[in-house]
Amino acid sequence: MPQLNMVQSLNLALDQNMAADDRVCIMGEDIGVNGGVFRVTQNLLDKYGEKRVMDTPLAECGIVGTAVGMAVYGMRPVAEIQFSGFTMQAFDQIEQNMARLRNRSRNRYPISMVMRAPYGGGIRAVEHHSESREAYWAHTPGLKVVIPSGPRNARALLHASINDPDPVVFYEPKAVYRAFREEVPDEAESMEIGKAEVVREGSDITMIAYGAMMRPTMEAAEDLADLHSIDAEVIDLLTISPMDTETIVESVAKTGRCVIVHEGPRTCGIAAEIIARINEHAFEYLTAPVKRITGYDIHFPYFQVEQHYLPDPDTIVESVKEVVGWE
Amino acid sequence: MPTKSTSNPTKATRPRRPAEVDISDTEQRPMGRKKIDLGEIDDLSILNEHGEVDGSLDPNLPDEELKKVHRAMVLTRKLDIRMLNMQRQGEMGTFAPGLGQEATQIGQVYALEQKDWFSPSYRSFGAQVWRGWPIEQLLLLWAGYFEGFGPPEGVNDMPFSIVIGSHVLPATGIAMGIRARGDDAVVVTNFGDGALSQGAVAEAFNFAAVYAAPVIFLLENNGWAISIPTEKQCTIRELARRGTGFGIPSIRVDGNDILAMIVANQEAVQRGRRGEGPTLIEAVTYRMSVHTTADDPKVYRKDDEVEQWKAKCPIVRFEKYLKNKGVLGDADFERIADECEKEVLTAREVFRKRAKAKPREVFDFMYEQLPPELQEQKREYFAKLDRKGVE
Incomplete structure (x- = not known):
């Protein structure tokens, strides 16, 4: 099995799906000749031509809106928004049509499309290039929201998203794009959307994270075991919506404690939703209040100070110790 | 154009788009100030308000076609009047009448x-009936029964989207799909003068032009966006000019002239089928009635403006034409009006039988398969309905 980074594994998923199904087409700004600003779509124009690899005008709303129309016509568009911060330009079409057309047409026009976008901080970028606003789309009925954490699950989840009968917002943790390599099998691989994964088993506390926050969370879990004798169970959420309540509840019922880590702002964030579900389904198992380690309710700070904004292993370790020591 | 050296050896061999177009503009520019030719826009009128026809432009449709079009326009008006009546009697929700726009409606499809x-906007029921939407279904839709929204079997139509201009990008996307697949279908999407102020509509124009998508943008300039007259919406009088700026062949048409509408529509459809891309048709018409039944136009416009437009009625002038041509006569017009009225009333009976709210279906069209959380919410909602004794 080849060792691939996430950029390469996403490229592989696009390539294999385009080869397997001529309805699959990709579109976005600079994705053709340039291969995407992060090179996720590299070489696909050569292989599949301009009709299926569409360099679009610079208009995010236009990209999503026309992708919706192509999905109505029976194609399976994968639209790239260059940075998730620019999806705000497309909010109109995501909400009005991408999320709603299946319902508005009473199942006549299911919108089988993917909107891909790199999200999150940590790459020393200018304003609007570091946001983590997946909560918007989790709050939007009709969408699914998927966020992989590594090369292998990124490839499998993108495969699943392209083949899903419903519209998927696929956020790629750009801090992870080239951070590490994993073995990714040659043959197409899929993962079920809507399923979280227990990536580390433990008994003292449940730590829930996703995307780029999986790395500091896993690092914290190892430190907690090595230095503080705290045996943490770690859940990689993978799908933000629909959320895998069952896996969360099962784990919290076992450990009785929970912390949740995400980069996005705290208020009405994904952690708030997870806590609500724990409240509804696992309240009687809790031995301590659930704690959130998240971004703050401020605009993502400019890049000389972004490392202080993002949740880091030390902060996560301290928060877990607080929860475990709660009386 | 020289390519810069690059670390990627494959780059120089990659196809470029637009193919072989040199945009470097390296030619020496002549000094001075000159006029730029921005392209001409035709203004088309074939049948004037007095029923006089320009014989050189008359499409000379066969009698049967003329009768079909006439009947559709009369039916549209009868339905319009009946729906307003039903709304005033509490049988219908808020709806947007299209009185006076019958030629625009039928001509565009x-x-x-x-x-x-x-892919219509919401003031399009005449065109929807022409396309095959049963009248009773449109009555259900406007009376608040969601089953009215599903496009009928075999009809390639989009349900309308209420947010102004929000449907124009998906309509363009359908046309891009047609183009990408090499099919010869075309798309008509309509919107009003107000929608022209929406950024999403401008983006749709540009995408359609860039991809030569076979979409016809049917701009119904009916003078008013609720209370805002077109002259306050934008500073140009000929809204068709918005098309040429995007490189879209555009035409301005008397929207109350069914013959001009049909000719413009046919030309645009043929262009689309030939792979020549989009067309913008500005249909100049007038919203004779309220914006919606929740609106009172007396607040913002004068009655004499409406009176002036009454004289331009698209049906009256078409009937003069048909009479002069000997296709139909006064007795026929009366008979057809009665038949259309009966058709509407029959549909109203079907509507009344079918008008039954279905509160238990609201989760049914959200996803292909309902996720566990939504299954749970559905159970909770059903329990609420059970408690309230709602079927």
């Missing part, structure tokens, strides 16, 4: 075939 697509 006249040349479409079954394989073609229609």
